Amino acid sequence: MPMPKPRVIYWFRTDLRLHDSPALKAALDLKPESLYPIWTWDPHYVYRARVGPNRWKFLIDCQNDLSQSITKLNPHSKLFVVREAPQTLFPKLFKAWRITHLVFEKDTDAYARDRDTKIIEIAKEAGIEVVIKTGRTLYDPDELVKQNKGKPTMSISQVQAAGAKIGEIARPIPAPKSLPDPGETNLDFGQERPLKTPDINAIQRNGEENSYSTLAGPNGDFAAPTLEELGLKPATTPHRGGETIALRMLSDLSDNEEYTATFEKPKTAPTAFDPQATTLLSPHMHFGSLSCREFYWRVQDIVDKHKGTASQPPTSLTGQLLFRDMYFGAQAALGYAFGQTYNNPNCRFIPWHLPSDIDTSTGLITGKHLTDSATAQDHFQRWKHGRTGFPWIDALMRQLQHEGWIHHLGRHAVASFLTRGGCYIDWERGAEVFEEWLIDHEAACNIGNWQWLSCTAFFSQFYRVYSPIAFPQKWDKDGDFVRRYVPELRGFDKKYIYEPWKAPVADQRKWGCLVRGDGSGGSSTSEDGDLLVYPKPMFDFAAQREICLQGMKNAYAVGLRGDDKRVLDGTWRKLFDDSAEGPTEGESGPPGAMVAQEDRGEAQQAQDETTTTTPVPKTRGSAAGTKRAAGQTTLDGLVTRKKKK
DNA sequence: GACCCTGTTGCCTCT
């Protein structure tokens, strides 16, 4: 019996490009009779992962651009976006389109591994040959871990040592010059629709989510969806996706040889916004609209030309990619546990405020959090929505929400502020907000960076606290960045731009904005005329910094990791004073840093904004009262609390 | 065990 000619599904995921795709090359090397470029509409992304309209928009840009590029190579082809989960869709497609091979790029994200394992099983059962190639990172994360003695990669030197053992980073592969036709694209089968609830992205929508109404979309043409089809609110980001744009941006970068060769990340300005000080290529890296090897070699060839004056990893441009690989290696080694403190052997345990709710049957965080302190909950909301009263922090958070991107050092500033250097709130809360809003959200990098900045893993010098006043002044003495994103303060003298509450009220009036309240009334006009309002700072930063330092010092001295038995069973509390910062009262309690809470119905929980729950006083134990009365809005009186032992 | 060095990106004061 002659071998059937290959009929191949190429499954696009986080590799939305034609240039330098090792997996796509493998598909073409099969010399297929038919090649189907497919995107499957995974309900995990639609309903379970946090994705705001800006990242959706970037993804759809990438899909449309890729589809057009495919059509340019073969007018009969395009990106076929099929609106069903891959687990149920593929068996039907295999049959209907007489598929022989399934090809895709390896993905080591925790969820992706689970999904792909299942897909491989399904394909095997259907007699389909599966071809998987590494291509998302410089090195295969699993190989990197293997060469790092099987341990998660926790420093750049480990990555460099393990990478050296693997060998030279591959040169990019040119884009294909032609693509085979797809075969027939009949859909003579039913559509399996996912459960629409729980929908973690309900708050992102202002319309009905309709993307599962038909397999091939509303026009039956397999087109990429629109934000309207997804029922999403309009996107506000000025940044655009797609391989065409990414390659142009890379060319613009490499045209500027001096910038490319001498780039040092810590010297770039987080306050620059027109244009930004860094490459803006991170979202393209995430969606694969630019290959990391394409970027690596374009830069490295320029660096080699400028020996002597060129910057070196880790601060150089290629160094940034090494950090990316480092975080992928850590994630590949730890799986789901990488994304949380609970049960994570690599992560320090610190009893932050607003701890994650944990499903003890799976050992995984649920995506909800518990409110141990009404004050912390208020701080969190004010941080998230850019009304802390610290202009530098508020400007960054507003830029993040509106544009979906902020400079790396800006991320440091807001992350330090939320966790170890300000609010003493769980880094997992911050990571969730970044997941929701960043257009370049990469799970491994986001989680890793939050652990870094909160000093729970990768980094430990917690006494290096970022000041919301001094830090931005290194680059922006005049406060132009604040004026751009916090327009209420546009008229303020530079002397007060980072500390507007210190300005005399007469000057505040003259400059058109009063500093008062907590920002809950918005930034519109005050009751007395045309004056704008900007909130007072939500705490005394210097005092709060001391509280955090003491808390960190104490937690470090206790020295627990996330997988310590005492963390798992809640008895870690014995090791902390009741008065220590965080939900530390009593000697035993719920797992992790969870706090007792009243039973609440699912419906009630779903009504709360994303992950928040209403504050509930603790009832455990007689001595275990609330350290802070619900509704308390300042930390006055706590700042002089004496040190533990 | 003691010491030293390194670690992408702190702040403040002094020179």
Next chain:
DNA sequence: AAGAGGCAACAGGGT
């Protein structure tokens, strides 16, 4: 005006 040193001090790897 850029750089050094003090601040009170971390982990991890090497000797």
